[in-house]
Amino acid sequence: MHYHRKPRWIIPEREVTPEACFLNRRTILAGMAGIGLSAALPRLASAATGFSPEPQMNPSFADAGRAVTEESINSTYNNFYEFGMSKSISRQAEALETDPWTVKIDGMVDTPMEIGMEDLLKRMPLEERIVRHRCVEAWSMVVPWIGFPLSELIGMAGPSSDAKYVRMETFKDPEIAPGQRQTWYPWPYVEGLTVEEAMNPLAFMVVGAYGKDLPKSMGAPMRLHLPWKFGFKSVKSVVRISFTDEQPSSFWEALQSSEYGFWANVNPKVPHPRWSQAEERVLGTGDQVPTQLFNGYAEEVASLYAGMDQDARTLWY
Numbered sequence: 099m100h101y102h103r104k105p106r107w108i109i110p111e112r113e114v115t116p117e118a119c120f121l122n123r124r125t126i127l128a129g130m131a132g133i134g135l136s137a138a139l140p141r142l143a144s145a146a147t148g149f150s151p152e153p154q155m156n157p158s159f160a161d162a163g164r165a166v167t168e169e170s171i172n173s174t175y176n177n178f179y180e181f182g183m184s185k186s187i188s189r190q191a192e193a194l195e196t197d198p199w200t201v202k203i204d205g206m207v208d209t210p211m212e213i214g215m216e217d218l219l220k221r222m223p224l225e226e227r228i229v230r231h232r233c234v235e236a237w238s239m240v241v242p243w244i245g246f247p248l249s250e251l252i253g254m255a256g257p258s259s260d261a262k263y264v265r266m267e268t269f270k271d272p273e274i275a276p277g278q279r280q281t282w283y284p285w286p287y288v289e290g291l292t293v294e295e296a297m298n299p300l301a302f303m304v305v306g307a308y309g310k311d312l313p314k315s316m317g318a319p320m321r322l323h324l325p326w327k328f329g330f331k332s333v334k335s336v337v338r339i340s341f342t343d344e345q346p347s348s349f350w351e352a353l354q355s356s357e358y359g360f361w362a363n364v365n366p367k368v369p370h371p372r373w374s375q376a377e378e379r380v381l382g383t384g385d386q387v388p389t390q391l392f393n394g395y396a397e398e399v400a401s402l403y404a405g406m407d408q409d410a411r412t413l414w415y
């Protein structure tokens with residue numbers, strides 16, 4: 099998916115033949131005559147991503163303390179049950195049509211709306227940030243995301259003070275997603291968090307990775323990412339965001355609440371009922387490293403759970 103936030107006649111450098119490049123440049127120069135766009139030209143010519151303006155690195159998240167996982171691994175080793183139960187769903191996920199894409203924002207908000215991705219992105223401040231991701235299955239990755247803080251979307255939606263939770267829902271289309279023909283699963287995939295958690299600066303809406311549009315296998319065109327929680331909370335390919343006063347029932351919780359609870363905060367001390375969470379396998383390197391409390395983001399998020407029993411199983415599953 100390309101976000102046409104720069105004029106459509108500016109073709110990305112990587113897509114043009116030398117001739118087209120020449121013609122395109124002439125068109126630009128002609129179009130510029132007398133309208134004072136010359137200052138914009140060098141910036142557009144050097145743009146590296148499909149996003150405009152070019153997202154800048156958030157200095158607070160420029161270093162995840164671990165090497166970034168190779169793109170070829172992260173885009174082909176996935177959990178995306180809509181397209182199958184194996185990790186190798188990237189080819190199947192290509193069937194998802196992500197452009198155009200509309201997101202519905204509803205529930206307890208001042209301004210319910212349906213908004214296209216392009217319009218949404220015009221209103222959101224894009225940035226890049228490098229963060230760790232920890233799956234409940236005890237593997238982890240490091241990804242350079244492009245996206246915007248979830249708090250910005252909440253600011254746009256204006257939830258009422260009665261809204262306590264944000265619920266997010268993935269598309270449902272069994273014709274293109276074979277996993278959704280398995281009717282014993284509670285489709286569509288749903289996840290949720292408290293509004294307070296959603297306002298935390300770590301809660302991020304992802305629209306790109308590795309300086310490009312998000313691969314479909316990783317949840318294009320937009321997915322949530324909550325780096326302090328187990329990966330299943332980070333719902334992909336979101337079509338609906340609702341504000342509610344009832345704790346949402348999520349996909350995995352509905353299937354097996356004793357193993358996948360609402361909070362799902364990463365804690366090395368609390369084992370999953372069927373395996374330890376003390377360590378994790380780092381994708382790409384194969385290193386086995388100790389898992390950190392809140393996946394290493396305790397400084398940012400521990401205050402959200404102050405007053406709750408930190409070792410209560412319910413806080414982790």
Ligand SMILES: Nc1nc2c(c(=O)[nH]1)N[C@H]1C(S)=C(S)[C@@H](COP(=O)(O)O)O[C@H]1N2
Pocket residue numbers: 172175176177178179180232233234268287315316317329330331332333334335
């Ligand atoms: N819609 C949807 N979102 C999902 C999943 C899924 O199966 N369907 N899997 C989750 C799990 S368990 C993980 S670990 C991450 C994986 O993200 P990745 O494939 O980009 O690594 O996506 C999460 N979001």
Ligand SMILES: [Mo]
Pocket residue numbers: 177232233234235328329330
């Ligand atoms: Mo996961």
